[in-house]
Amino acid sequence: xxxxxxxxxxxxxxxxxxxxxxxxxxxxxxxxxxxxxxxxxxxxxxxxxxxxxxxxxxxxxxxxxxxxxxxxxxxxxxxxxxxxxxxxxxxxxxxxxxxxxxxxxxxxxxxxxxxxxxxxxxxxxxxxxxxxxxxxxxxxxxxxxxxxxxxxxxxxxxxxxxxxxxxxxxxxxxxxxxxxxxxxxxxxxxxxxxxxxxxxxxxxxxxxxxxxxxxxxxxxxxxxxxxxxxxxxxxxxxxxxxxxxxxxxxxxxxxxxxxxxxxxxxxxxxxxxxxxxxxxxxxxxxxxxxxxxxxxxxxxxxxxxxxxxxxxxxxxxx
Amino acid sequence: xxxxxxxxxxxxxxxxxxxxxxxxxxxxxxxxxxxxxxxxxxxxxxxxxxxxxxxxxxxxxxxxxxxxxxxxxxxxxxxxxxxxxxxxxxxxxxxxxxxxxxxxxxxxxxxxxxxxxxxxxxxxxxxxxxxxxxxxxxxxxxxxxxxxxxxxxxxxxxxxxxxxxxxxxxxxxxxxxxxxxxxxxxxxxxxxxxxxxxxxxxxxxxxxxxxxxxxxxxxxxxxxxxxxxxxxxxxxxxxxxxxxxxxxxxxxxxxxxxxxxxxxxxxxxxxxxxxxxxxxxxxxxxxxxxx
Numbered sequence: 001x002x003x004x005x006x007x008x009x010x011x012x013x014x015x016x017x018x019x020x021x022x023x024x025x026x027x028x029x030x031x032x033x034x035x036x037x038x039x040x041x042x043x044x045x046x047x048x049x050x051x052x053x054x055x056x057x058x059x060x061x062x063x064x065x066x067x068x069x070x071x072x073x074x075x076x077x078x079x080x081x082x083x084x085x086x087x088x089x090x091x092x093x094x095x096x097x098x099x100x101x102x103x104x105x106x107x108x109x110x111x112x113x114x115x116x117x118x119x120x121x122x123x124x125x126x127x128x129x130x131x132x133x134x135x136x137x138x139x140x141x142x143x144x145x146x147x148x149x150x151x152x153x154x155x156x157x158x159x160x161x162x163x164x165x166x167x168x169x170x171x172x173x174x175x176x177x178x179x180x181x182x183x184x185x186x187x188x189x190x191x192x193x194x195x196x197x198x199x200x201x202x203x204x205x206x207x208x209x210x211x212x213x214x215x216x217x218x219x220x221x222x223x224x225x226x227x228x229x230x231x232x233x234x235x236x237x238x239x240x241x242x243x244x245x246x247x248x249x250x251x252x253x254x255x256x257x258x259x260x261x262x263x264x265x266x267x268x269x270x271x272x273x274x275x276x277x278x279x280x281x282x283x284x285x286x287x288x289x290x291x292x293x294x295x296x297x298x299x300x301x302x303x304x305x306x307x308x309x310x311x312x313x314x315x316x317x318x
Numbered sequence: 319x320x321x322x323x324x325x326x327x328x329x330x331x332x333x334x335x336x337x338x339x340x341x342x343x344x345x346x347x348x349x350x351x352x353x354x355x356x357x358x359x360x361x362x363x364x365x366x367x368x369x370x371x372x373x374x375x376x377x378x379x380x381x382x383x384x385x386x387x388x389x390x391x392x393x394x395x396x397x398x399x400x401x402x403x404x405x406x407x408x409x410x411x412x413x414x415x416x417x418x419x420x421x422x423x424x425x426x427x428x429x430x431x432x433x434x435x436x437x438x439x440x441x442x443x444x445x446x447x448x449x450x451x452x453x454x455x456x457x458x459x460x461x462x463x464x465x466x467x468x469x470x471x472x473x474x475x476x477x478x479x480x481x482x483x484x485x486x487x488x489x490x491x492x493x494x495x496x497x498x499x500x501x502x503x504x505x506x507x508x509x510x511x512x513x514x515x516x517x518x519x520x521x522x523x524x525x526x527x528x529x530x531x532x533x534x535x536x537x538x539x540x541x542x543x544x545x546x547x548x549x550x551x552x553x554x555x556x557x558x559x560x561x562x563x564x565x566x567x568x569x570x571x572x573x574x575x576x577x578x579x580x581x582x583x584x585x586x587x588x589x590x591x592x593x594x595x596x597x598x599x600x601x602x603x604x605x606x607x608x609x
Contacts, residue, residue: 006343014573054585189548190510197490197513198505204494205503221498223491225483256552256574264544268483272537272555312537 043240053248064294091185147235148187350528359534359559377561402478439471446480489516
């Protein structure tokens with residue numbers, strides 16, 4: 001009994017210390033560089049890992065996820081990030097992929113920004129089927145793999161107006177920003193690797209059956225990392241950087257981060273960042289008084305994440 | 319000098335007793351079944367001390383023994399450490415040779431002295447692509463494993479040389495071979511659970527991974543246990559270099575684990591309460607949010 005109270009005391013002391021430390025860190029924390037400041041290093045492939053909350057309804061979750069996706073896609077275009085993967089464990093975004101496509105590829109420019117740039121979008125691209133991949137294996141045939149990845153691509157020509165003081169008519173330059181969007185869920189993770197395994201087995205069986213009339217026993221099967229990697233990464237290449245964002249907000253002190261089922265093959269060298277609760281003070285509309293409003297990812301949170309990525313050092317085992 | 323030693327002796331004794339008391343109190347609450355450490359920062363620690371980078375590995379090993387003792391005192395069933403990555407063979411030859419020599423000496427030392435491992439009944443397993451190791455190190459590995467094979471209270475997995483993609487590939491290969499041998503030609507028996515059972519940690523009898531710790535402030539997994547830690551595992555990226563990691567880094571990690579377990583118990587308890595009181599609307603809303 002006394003050890004039970006002793007443990008409760010230790011936990012209470014821990015919460016007090018952590019809260020004080022968090023408060024001090026909040027005060028000392030620098031504001032991140034703004035969006036328009038160039039960073040020394042930018043990820044080519046960014047992943048947004050969105051985490052739902054128990055306290056928001058499914059409609060609010062879907063709306064919040066779409067709004068976060070729309071914001072991050074727009075910021076990716078500003079930085080020239082070419083590939084964006086949006087992950088949520090339960091496949092909320094994959095389930096509303098048509099809305100996601102419209103959010104990302106058919107959004108209008110903010111009227112306040114129209115004097116700075118004009119973005120012309122081509123016709124909204126068709127939705128791809130949930131992708132499988134047919135790996136290029138020169139030695140044996142393999143069957144299609146169900147990777148559960150929805151991929152969309154678009155390119156936009158961004159016209160930037162540069163105002164020069166001595167000239168009457170401002171000059172324009174244009175930069176092409178292609179954005180590839182992958183929508184994935186837990187089905188793209190361990191189940192996809194299982195699907196790849198079944199496909200490899202099927203291919204092996206087909207190869208052997210084509211050369212023999214019956215299936216021999218004791219086949220010495222071997223698989224290389226390159227072969228399995230080419231199957232899995234054909235549908236979903238590894239992201240350079242992952243931002244984890246909790247749309248339900250997080251209680252302070254913040255719990256340790258988790259990956260919520262993200263594909264284990266592709267995350268080997270991915271730099272991981274989780275948004276801070278203080279940076280996510282923008283809330284979406286709530287449809288119900290009983291449910292907490294969703295916390296959208298803010299520009300501050302995104303900039304802080306990119307600042308952290310720019311400072312990361314990659315030694316690659318050396 | 320003698321007076322200093324005399325004074326230090328009771329202080330060390332008191333420090334040890336207080337540490338044991340703290341750990342015993344923490345162990346009255348939920349304790350993780352399996353904790354993994356990516357022991358990063360040995361070289362940077364050594365350079366900060368004005369030494370050669372590779373000299374940090376000796377300090378790192380001493381820290382490992384200390385942390386292992388803390389975990390065993392807490393009755394944590396399984397500890398997995400990332401001792402050497404397959405990619406680490408890219409390091410300068412001098413450093414790789416020095417690491418292999420350290421590995422050979424320490425493996426034999428751990429197994430032969432036996433005090434800690436035998437006291438806590440720890441079985442040592444070395445996981446990874448062992449054929450990449452020099453023959454003398456492979457012999458030391460086999461000796462250390464055979465000397466602790468009879469222990470079954472706890473497990474220490476030493477991943478060396480290891481990479482998650484290699485482990486996953488080996489698991490897939492092994493699952494396919496098993497399906498062929500069983501006559502399952504359409505692969506219906508190959509699921510994520512099948513693959514999980516073919517991972518080296520599962521084959522070593524390790525429970526699911528509850529906590530993953532990486533030291534030195536790096537915010538990547540770098541190919542360590544990516545399958546095992548991708549869900550329901552708390553991940554701690556600690557700024558401290560590994561040789562400086564100790565009790566006061568470990569305690570907050572354990573307390574956070576306990577908070578998670580208690581939060582989940584409260585959630586289960588309130589869901590059961592909803593069933594008992596027949597609060598169908600609230601139950602329906604909660605199920606909708608979960609699924």
